[in-house]
Amino acid sequence: MPFVTPNLTELNEQVIQDIVNAGIPGIETTLKNSVIGTIGQVQAGLSWQHYFYLNYISRQAVPWTATDEYLAGWGNLKNVFQKAPSKATATVQFNTIDGITIPKGTIIKRPDGWSYVTVADSVNGQALVESVDTGINGNVGQGVTLSLGNPLAGVDSKVIAITPITGGAELEDEEAYRQRVIEAYRISGSVGREQEYILWAKSVSQVSRAWIGRNGFGIGTVIVWIMCDQANTSTNGFPVGSDGSATDEYRYNPATGDQLAVANYIWKKQPVTALVIVCSPIAQPVNFVISDLGVNNTAANQDVIKAALTDMFRREAAPGTALYPSSWERAIGSITNISQYHIASPTEAVIPPSKGHLPILGEVTFST
Template structure:
């Protein structure tokens, strides 16, 4: 004896199936791609920014550069400690301090064959000479200029990254200064790698 079947769903249309599968492939999960390391670092309490250099110290290595802008504000946001790997990874010198906390957290998620080295970014002061401010050369405007350039560096700087003159021109133009000219630096500024 047979009875009517209840429940279930209609057969999925081919185009709906195709769209669903393509979306699944695009969101390929966490597998050790560059963005995964950034996300894993940002999940560590205190880390506000992070950059990744795949193969930074050669084949099989991944170098992560974290910043702790709020937690280490008195030190410019730079990590306190020594660069290195997780205490669980015996293939490289063990990090200390903030770098160790971050390396240990990353070790839980990273692919088993990756040698992840957490390094503090290298501080790289950049001197600016701004001229032609005319009557706008006031202490208030100097404070605004310093704040605008600091914000620009926070948003755009990265180990090995380049900031171009149009970036600081844009930051200063937003201040509505009547006139200004930047005579130093004379060209793009490229960040150092640790």
């Protein structure tokens, strides 16, 4: 049975009653502003602070409720660390006169003003750049046209990103970090279990979801599908880059972009014999027709329905896994301010699984 912590009002009343019951001659009650009453209120306040502190200590005693540095401490015991904010990176192409060196620290800008900087000198026109600031706003697709922040002799002002600009992420939310810490405590055993590959993939800054496919490209191969829901909103969360393996993996073509970041991270932790291939799932849109909303057929309610279905797909969909009508019935049925509705489509008894395909929300049509 849980211990019930008394609140400040209850402690005040308890102290007053204790004073009255103490049998001190001449004290049969306490007045609000009397000396003995004031001392009692101070005592109650001190007791409440003690209870509050003990409650705080108890919450730090397990990773399920720990916060701040205590949660970080629990995570450190399992080598799970809060993902720091990161900068987006890419390889860009400068159009230069032969022999011109692009110096380290050269600023280039996107049309919206977001800035990147070269991280090393370049003599062949290609240079690695990183975002000046951290965060998901630094991410953008391959082929975007950039421009020099300041003119350079012998260098065209236009700069082309020849790889996707990826890897930018915000500081990991504490609740998301807590879930990864708890997941690390739930799994145990030798290195190489499915849950460990998932945990490794989700340790990369921009990755929000991950799944594993055993022997997907033959015996000894491990497919890791990833999604970057917060980092890549412009692609509906799908990773930006090409599928492949780690840079040092000689048995397969190296990945690029988000996939390469995950492959290189897993490379340092995986069993030495495994061939790990990091992939983007293939989008499998599922269209909906919602009817019979009646008076509930408003723009606000339509947005709520779309949000509920989007959330359902993010929680329950996985590459190659079937989805059933009960999933979207629960999603819409949980919306309290919608009293009636009918899901006219899809009518299938199941969204069939397809290897490597991830069901996502497609078009939602509302009919009267």
